[in-house]
Amino acid sequence: MTTTIADEFEAHRPRLFGLAYRMLGSAADAEDAVQDVYLRFSGTDRTVIEQHAAWLAKAVTNLCLTRLTSARARRERYTGTWLPEPVLTSDGTLGPLESAEQRDAVSLALLVLLERLTPTERAVYVLREAFAYSYREISGVLDLAEANCRQLHRRAVARLEVPEARFEPTPERRSGLVESFLAAAQEGDMAGLEKILAEDVVWWSDGGGKVSAALRPVEGREKVLRLLVKGWEKWAVGLDFSLAEVNGSPALLARSGDALAFTVSFTFRGGVVTDVRAVLNPDKLEFAGRQLGGT
Known part of the structure; x- marks a missing residue:
């Protein structure tokens, strides 16, 4: 059976989407980038491409580099806090997430930190950390010297200042904390919430x-508690809540019928919640909504 261009490309699509999403922080933009690469691939003589996987990775990376410049300008004009688009990951949409390092690499927290980097630094970091590219392979993707790629990676790591993952709760413990958070929030249980939230917890909301x-951002346990006690009843009216794996970690989904109303993601440290990120902008929920089968 002859393999068509579409068939071959579909075999690469998940990896390309995962790469584009990590580069852009937007599932919608990542889908557009991957589709643009497909159009380029289908219009190219495949016999002159030595390694299709390498060609496609280079094409999507460079397309993302171009898009990051305009995306950064849009984010500077964004209303309120900008957060990445949430993606449900239990179905492997962003690739295997079998280790703590793999989960952390797609977390909303890290994707926010990646905004600190220049587009090229971000490309080097993503290719190296998320896809285990060698510096030689990164050099081929970006048309840069290997020594330059090494320097860019060192600079990216230093600028990110990613905290060590010591004393991280297990996945089961994370799920338990999210369940306890939901129960306490629904019951208005201040004491229960206080046990779950770190003293320096920060609440981020993206309504766009x-x-x-x-x-x-709402900073500090007391302020976050007031926000929850005063606001939860208003937010939760008519909504159904459930747990799901979002960007590699347990999170809350709030739905009104089949429509996804918002997601709440958490960062954990030493058995408590240190950051809460609520994505309410409906534009940013379209991809996750489609994953759920909603409209």
Whole structure:
């Protein structure tokens, strides 16, 4: 049986989407980038391409580099806090997430940190850390000297200042903390919430100017508790809540019928929650909504 261009490309699509998403922090933009690469691939004589996987990875990376410049300008004009688009990951959409390092590499927390990097630093970091590319392979993707790629990687690691993953709760413990958070929030249990939240917890909300949301981070346990006690009843009216794996970690999904209303993701440290990221912007929920089979 002859393999068609479409068949061959589909075999590469998941990896290309995972790469583009990590580069852009947007599932919608990642889908567009991958589709653009497909159009280029289908219009190219495949006999002159020595390694299709390498060609495709280079094409999508360089397309993302171009898009990051305009995306950064848009984010500077963004209303309120900008957060990446949430992606459900239990179905392997972003590739295997079998280790703590693999899960952390797609977390909303890390994707936010990646915004600190220049587009080229981000490409080097993603290719090296998420896809285990050698510096020689990265050099071929970016058309840079290996020594330059090494330097860019060192600079990216230093700028990210990613905290060590010591004392991280197990996946089961993370799920338990999220379940306890939901139960305490629904019951207005201040004491229960206080046990779950770190003293320096920060709550981030992304409404994008489309829905009501805090425009600035809410910092500190007392302020977050007040936010939850005053706001939860209003937010939760008519919504069904469930747990799901979002960006490699247990999270809450809030649905109104079949429609996804918002997601709440958590960062954990030493058995407590240190950061909460709520994505309410409906534009950013379209991809996850489709994953759930909603409209």
